[in-house]
Amino acid sequence: MSAIRMFIFGAGYSGKAVGRAKPDASIRIAGTTRSPEKFEALRQAGIEPFVFDGSLTDELAGELAATTHLLISIAPDEAGDPVLNAAREKILHGMPKLQWIGYLSTVGVYGDHGGAWVNETAECRPVSRRSVMRLKAEQEWLALGAETGLPVAVMRLAGIYGPGRNAFMNLTNGTAKRLIKPDQVFNRIHGEDIAGAVWALAQQDKGGIFNVTDDEPAPPQDVVTYAARLMGVTPPPEIPFETAQLSPMARSFYGENKRISNAAIKAAGYRFRYPDYRAAFDAMWEAGGWNEGEARSPMKRG
Template sequence: MALLAMAVAAGAGAAHLRSAPASASLEWGAGIGADTMRGLRNGVRNGRSMREGGRRVLRLVWCRSGGGEPDYEGGSDGVPSSVFIFGMGYTSLALANSLRKRGWEVAGTCRSEEKRSALESRGFQAHRFNPDNDAECLREEAIQDLHRSTHIVSSVPPVGDFDCDPVLSSHREALVQAASGGLQWVGYLSSTSVYGDWQGGWVEEEIEPRPVDRKAVARREAEKSWLQFGDEAGVCVHVFRLGGIYGPGRSALDTVRVSEKKLSTRQQLRGHKRFTSRVHVADICQVVVKAMESGQRTGRVYNVVDDDPSPRAEVMAYARALLYDEHENPPVTSDNELSEGSASAVANASLVAEKRVSNRRVKEELQVELLHPSFRSGLEAIASGSNAPFD
């Protein structure tokens, strides 16, 4: 691979030059002198933009050795985009896979050395960040990756003693520095739990959330902090309120297979709800990717759920039907059998908050067509062996 510098006449705005892959080299472009090339090298190395008289003069394009069409041109400036993901867990790893397939460069954080090694074996640049462990912060190499990124995604919830967002609390200065460079967009993965209890009514993004549960209250405060950061730093921030996440290896099918496992209090309580809004992890990925590539420059909140908020018992029954035929005797989980200690908790509205979450906005503004509009198609895909988006 070679990095070819091409002179172009561009309008206002900065073309942020980012670090080239280790295998890339700088080649001379027609009419580009030694001083310009030295500046280009420095700009690439330091993640700075190169401008002349208010006009962009250079464009970076990754091409195959010997010329030909670019392998990938990333954003509108032709510079391959990069994302830094705080908290590469189940959903974020799926997102990382989806973005890498689209040509994005991906770096991110995890909580343990074991997880870091596993992520690097998959080809991701991974760094340790564990706010539970005495606020273990990013090291210099990770900060450099953060500053080189055009996009940031955070899936780190308020945890432990934090009643605020741990990423902003630990690394606000580094994020501000990134915003003054090439950072264009930030996405925060939140939860529909921030809405609280609406007694089964429909909720959209325009309504004011009224969380009751302590974790939901902290989530809502984290949302506000990220949106405020975007306003102050001049960076587009999108908040994604995710429904109950399921996908390969983490679905009702898996619960049925290990039905002898005792359900937690929270799982038992969910079994008594009339409505639960869910979303397949593949649909989370497509919504977030569309938002990242949409070119929007204003802060926005999006509900990310399917079309079919349904009771847990209905979902579990469908999962059993997919796994066992009528001649078999499937195991039965105790979805509706609360332990003595849990029974009294049903009266607590914060634990059984009822609402149906609308996804109208992602369909209208991001033109999203859900891959799995119902838990039925999602479970059917998993049962048939689909591992998307982890394949």
């Protein structure tokens, strides 16, 4: 197989994890950010940085012409998918070496299933506007794959966490909460397992829809309690969901309850480094560095 040249539209938290995890030194990775101030962070992750502000520059077009694997990690907005809006014609007619397209989506497209198990064949009934737009973007990328004959891998991510984005940090800065809503569970995914899943599919040029999530849907308060135990600190008090002060977005997450199956990505050959939150938190606490990287609330991908 010829050397992979990957281009990542939206090299944020997940994109940089992909860069750091490249399986072979011969692989070239380029990626975009909206600000030149973030170039050095991309370089540290092994990614050659470019600015993408919604328009396709000559510089970007030149890089895309040599790209073999394209990964999209930019959320759609009311105007649609910004990458398709800017680069659809380039993908169709100006990327002769392109072999594979990956699209990072969200398990939010499933909506609420009352705590039932769902896999990739489950009905998608998104609740939030952001998840409705994600589902539409998924469908557009899959349609582009059908039009070009290229494999498109749609990866539906659960709540993302890892260094710089975890309950240890929330406990340290005082933002951790233990909200109690009976029978509520969420799946999660460590950034390194997002990267591992991307490379597992990219190296096989494998398309399809895949849930990228851990093995264990768990109540969110249990994660906070476990992290507090490792830190040797007292966990925050339990708060009934009904009386909690939450933003509309945070409250909307609790309106969706489902257990996400990851059988398809395992069948594609991927083995999770962190199959549940306990394995991940044990490793992060032992290794240190859990407070490095980008800080953002480790809720759900939207």
